[in-house]
Amino acid sequence: MTIVAENGRAFTAFADPNRLEAHMKELSPADADLITDFCDGIRQFEQFDMALMQKKPRELMDPGDWLEFNRKNCAVCPAFGQVGHDVRAGICRQVSGSPCCAAPFR
Incomplete structure (x- = not known):
């Protein structure tokens, strides 16, 4: 997708x-570390293994299925938090000049 x-x-x-x-990094070299x-x-x-x-549909999965899913995928759980933090940090930097826009992201 291109915007x-x-x-x-x-x-x-x-x-x-x-x-x-x-x-x-081509578009924003100043944000290299964040990128x-x-x-x-x-x-x-x-x-991540989907x-x-x-x-099996989620509603039909039993506790054993969920245990297997979590066992296979628990290694990527920290990545969810890191990506969320990085996106939030980028948004904060972009809207920091506007207090009304930046407030929800702090």
Whole structure:
């Protein structure tokens, strides 16, 4: 997916975290550290295994199914928090000039 701003600059949301990281750093070199952290978090999700969710509908999964799902995926749980933190930090930086916009993200 590509989003083009009014000034003609384009952001492409690449599925490959390496391409996404390089592209984002081209667009905003000043945010390189934040972009690296964000993309490192995305890379952690490459280990996330959703196969169990395709075997059986969630409403039919029993405690054993959920235990197996969590056992396979618990390694990526910290990534959920890291990506959320990085997105929030980026939003705060972008809207910091506007107190009414920034307040909900602090």
